[in-house]
Amino acid sequence: MSFLETRLLGVRYGGIRAVRDIDIKVEEGETVALIGANGAGKSSMLNAIAGVLPHTGKIYFNNADLTNKPVFDRVKLGISMVPEGRGVFGRLTVEENLLMGAYLGNSQQDQDADLKQMYEFFPRLKERRGQTGGTLSGGEQQMLAIARALMSRPKLLLLDEPSMGLAPIMVEKIFEVIRGVSKTGVTILLVEQNARLALESSERAYVMESGELSITGESSELLHSPKIRSSYLGEGD
Amino acid sequence: MDIFAQQVLNGLVLGSVYALVALGYTMVYGILGLINFAHGEVVMIGAMIALAVVSALLSVFPEMSPFLMIALAGTAAILVCMSLAFFIERLAYRPLRNAPRLAPLITAIGISILLQNIAMIIWGRKYKTVPQIFPTETFELFGANITSVQIFIITVSALLMAGLLVIVHFTKLGRAMRATSESQRVAGLMGINVNKIISVTFMIGAGLAAVAGILIAGNYSVAHYSMGFMLGLKAFTAAVLGGIGNLGGAVLGGLLLGLIESIGAGYIGDLTGGFLGSHYQDVFAFVVLIVVLVFRPTGIMGERVSERA
Numbered sequence A: 001m002s003f004l005e006t007r008l009l010g011v012r013y014g015g016i017r018a019v020r021d022i023d024i025k026v027e028e029g030e031t032v033a034l035i036g037a038n039g040a041g042k043s044s045m046l047n048a049i050a051g052v053l054p055h056t057g058k059i060y061f062n063n064a065d066l067t068n069k070p071v072f073d074r075v076k077l078g079i080s081m082v083p084e085g086r087g088v089f090g091r092l093t094v095e096e097n098l099l100m101g102a103y104l105g106n107s108q109q110d111q112d113a114d115l116k117q118m119y120e121f122f123p124r125l126k127e128r129r130g131q132t133g134g135t136l137s138g139g140e141q142q143m144l145a146i147a148r149a150l151m152s153r154p155k156l157l158l159l160d161e162p163s164m165g166l167a168p169i170m171v172e173k174i175f176e177v178i179r180g181v182s183k184t185g186v187t188i189l190l191v192e193q194n195a196r197l198a199l200e201s202s203e204r205a206y207v208m209e210s211g212e213l214s215i216t217g218e219s220s221e222l223l224h225s226p227k228i229r230s231s232y233l234g235e236g237d
Numbered sequence B: 001m002d003i004f005a006q007q008v009l010n011g012l013v014l015g016s017v018y019a020l021v022a023l024g025y026t027m028v029y030g031i032l033g034l035i036n037f038a039h040g041e042v043v044m045i046g047a048m049i050a051l052a053v054v055s056a057l058l059s060v061f062p063e064m065s066p067f068l069m070i071a072l073a074g075t076a077a078i079l080v081c082m083s084l085a086f087f088i089e090r091l092a093y094r095p096l097r098n099a100p101r102l103a104p105l106i107t108a109i110g111i112s113i114l115l116q117n118i119a120m121i122i123w124g125r126k127y128k129t130v131p132q133i134f135p136t137e138t139f140e141l142f143g144a145n146i147t148s149v150q151i152f153i154i155t156v157s158a159l160l161m162a163g164l165l166v167i168v169h170f171t172k173l174g175r176a177m178r179a180t181s182e183s184q185r186v187a188g189l190m191g192i193n194v195n196k197i198i199s200v201t202f203m204i205g206a207g208l209a210a211v212a213g214i215l216i217a218g219n220y221s222v223a224h225y226s227m228g229f230m231l232g233l234k235a236f237t238a239a240v241l242g243g244i245g246n247l248g249g250a251v252l253g254g255l256l257l258g259l260i261e262s263i264g265a266g267y268i269g270d271l272t273g274g275f276l277g278s279h280y281q282d283v284f285a286f287v288v289l290i291v292v293l294v295f296r297p298t299g300i301m302g303e304r305v306s307e308r309a
């Protein structure tokens, strides 16, 4: 069995079927991209895997059946998500937000070391450590959300549009961090509007269309596929 | 004796009890957006349990030290109230977590009536006199008289409030409570067991309510199955006055309301030319409630921190 596997994963909102019986597989250590148009069902997919959305079908992670596990148990097993829209705690300080990421434990030393590491990745957060999350700029909040997700030392990182609202230089910076995290062996499932960036930063990719998978394959090949180029990379024929 | 100083002192004593109760309202509101109208009854149950324990101890061990006695009675009351709150949340409110807001509100009122009636069946309809286990001494302070009971009330309340603020602002549990009150969904993603945090919040509020019940019964030397009703409404008013959802606001609102009531009751006779007497004391809380709701529904400290989306 793969490290992460969904079988006939489905999500519906009332009558809308946002995710329709999807099977995906992610191997340990891989970075896999999930791309698709607005409303394709990417966020619903990630939320179902993280456990914040009820779903049908099965999800297996690291040989455990996640299907009926509440979200906090999934975090315990090593899943961490940066939600779409960041989900920074506006009334907690930057440092408190980061510490929330380490809620489930690790020793004090590990926690201090991780905090230091995050401040090295994102010096801006260090400058703002005593400020409340709500007063950060959008880009700073995005950095905070990613750093917070890393504080739990996840085995699987679910990223929902990490580049959203960021200036190009920050996007570069964030993807540098993501690639660095991937090098340490963390498995990553990446949802990204910027399809080129997503394909360049991943080994494999799934393309979603109206709740279903349309294309899957090696990212390097998809980068050159005519269909992908015209529909997702904004390049005419 | 300086009458004004005396009213201020009495107001602070009363206000610190309101504050303890208001904290329970505001914590639950902060985390669930629910006004737990059964909270006043938890105060009453606390007072009744403590009274029962003290009476039993007095009849069996009349020589027991009053401090040990109040410690035992307080522990029993706190444990009972915490369990009660745990079950109320678990059985009555949790199933309605996603229901329209009116449903849990009506349930809360129902629980409140239920608890009053249970208490009436157990402890009867009569006012119960609280035995004076502490020798009452009176001291002078800034021209006002302060009794040992009043000193006890202010000290205990201040310690509990300080303890709560420390827990909420400087511990991991407190961080989790604040995170949960901002977003249950994101708190879950941090690995927080949101349901557990909600239970704990209810239980902390109930512990404070139990102590408040004991203090208020000690202050007036009387307990009654309906005593939680008015007290609950006033503490709710205090929470709204301070800004519901805000802990510092609950403390401030409680103290202010105590002062307004006490000073108001002291002078209402003069102000109305003797038409209204000091037994109209209860009017003030509701005048305050209406004024706040009309002119500043977010309360004194209830200003939303600037939050960017």
Ligand SMILES: Nc1ncnc2c1ncn2[C@@H]1O[C@H](COP(=O)(O)OP(=O)(O)OP(=O)(O)O)[C@@H](O)[C@H]1O
Binding pocket: A013, A016, A018, A036, A037, A038, A039, A040, A041, A042, A043, A044, A045, A084
């Ligand atoms: N809470 C909800 N209630 C009803 N419908 C919803 C809800 N959330 C999402 N949907 C619908 O489900 C579909 C998939 O939404 P989802 O957020 O998963 O898309 P997405 O691929 O992440 O899109 P985007 O790229 O715009 O973020 C959309 O049609 C959306 O309108």
Ligand SMILES: [Mg+2]
Binding pocket: A042, A043, A044, A084, A160
């Ligand atoms: Mg999305």
